[in-house]
Amino acid sequence: MQAQWRDAARTILALTDETGHVVIVEPGHALWASASARPDIVPFVPEQQPDPEPEDPRAAIPPLTRRQVFIALHRLGLITATEAVAAAATGTVPVALEPVFAALPEPEQTDARVTFAAFQMAYRLDPMTAMIAAAAGMTVAQIDAIWTGFAAV
Incomplete structure (x- = not known):
């Protein structure tokens, strides 16, 4: 099972199983304590926004x-x-x-x-x-x- 942080504050964790099923785990969820302590969690990487096109003068x-x-x-x-x-x-x-x-x-x-x-x-x-x-x-x-x-x- 893969785990990846979905926000920079590390309050949303996505767990993906081998079938591609995703479980979102947040504080208070039954899996939070064990899942958030995993050493193999992929860090959060913000989505890169493309540079805006130069505006036509x-x-x-x-x-x-x-x-x-x-x-x-x-x-x-x-x-x-x-x-x-x-x-x-x-x-x-x-x-x-x-x-x-x-x-x-x-x-x-x-x-x-x-x-x-x-x-x-x-x-x-x-x-x-x-x-x-x-x-x-x-x-x-x-x-x-x-x-x-x-x-x-």
């Missing part, structure tokens, strides 16, 4: 408001003035973006349309940002420039 870029997004799309020539006003007022998808939404399967298409119609803040790393940028054929650097260039508009 673009996550720190402040979001753009709905107004800033539609002004940017218009000034960059990606949507017309009429489309910018309609998108801002009613959430209407501009003609240039319609094929992107239409190509999505359901229910993702409806989810994307609702998200577009209802968003208040646009985040640089949001999947909707990536989808619209891909439709416009924009590079990562161009998208970053939009976020920094239109932040003061």
